[in-house]
Amino acid sequence: MLNADQILQEFITLWVVIDPIGTVPVFLAVTAGMSAVAQRKVAVRAVAVSAAVLLAFIVLGQLVLEALGLGLPSFQIAGGLVLFLFALTMIFGPAKPQREMAEEGMTQTAIHPIAIPSIASPGAMLAVVILTDNDRFSVQHQLQTSLILLVILGLTLGFLLMAGPILRVIGPAGASIVSRVMGMILAAVAVDAVLQGLVQIGALAPF
Template sequence: MGALLDIIQEQFIIMWVVIDPIGTLPVFVAVTAGMTAARRRKTAVKAILIAFCVLFGFLVVGQIVLEGLGLPLASFQIAGAIVLFMFAMHMIFGPGKPAEDLETEQGPDVAVFPLAMPSIASPGAMLTIVILTDNARFSVPHQTITAVLMAVVLAITLGIMLAAGPIMRVIGDTGAAIISRVMGLILAAVAVDAAIEGMRTIGIIPALAGS
């Protein structure tokens, strides 16, 4: 039971970091400015449903696509770790997730872009889903836990967006930026750990240790 709780805790933290519900909040507030309360709620729900479909799709077929291309997951894990680390560095030192998302031209449906993608279902989140559901390392029950925790974090993200007005009045843009940078630091640590695990799988780390 203790090991299961550790897995749940670790997976929840990783999901929280890569989906970044707090970092999505300022984006939601900006793109729904001027909307009625009913339309704002509809936009939030639609964005979450689209993000869930995208992430769940990567959970189900992500590794199949890699295997079809003949790419070992360890290689993708290292590449994904590099991308995650770069993403984390941008969260820490860059203009921040809200500013980055809002600088991009918005499409006709803000629920799809920039809310569902890339704010909620970010490239980092897609890569992380594939890494956390490696068929060679994780059983079906373990992958089910990952899917459930992903849904839980998305549900929390929906709740935060529905409570956008009061939350932003409390933390402000500065508070959201600070929290996003802390999440970036945690994500950098996750990326380093994923790279080490991938190198250990390939055999690079033992080779270096023995030389």
């Protein structure tokens, strides 16, 4: 059983890497042209996909990486590079999607970029693997960590469902500005993830 300190520590760790509040600007940027109903559908799908991905990493992530002979730092570097490419599209790409979107378009938007890599970010995937290390933690511990994860994803959904009123306040121009700013922040986060991965594998060992 996790004690109160461990629960708080894991909650804070997962909150930081998932960043529910930081996901809101990304959600606003890519759903600015959608109706309120479409935004709600995208929010629910994005959180559902994120939950499925992160829970799958809890169950299979470590086994798959070990089977492929890949270390966690290598995964972190790859994830950082993917996140950096996405950040560039936010900075230089269109400010918002087309105003009329097909059902397939909404599904794709929910998956990328909201679910992956915004909610289920490389950092979040890495964190859930570390927090449920099969060599250190029992199945009961892993189940409790999964429950904490689901609570945070539920809070994330709540923030996304409140994004509509926020968009009405800031308007399309505000959403465009937020998208560019978030792109710069995500680019910095991605570079930091790559550098941390390089340090872990010793590539940047001090002279």
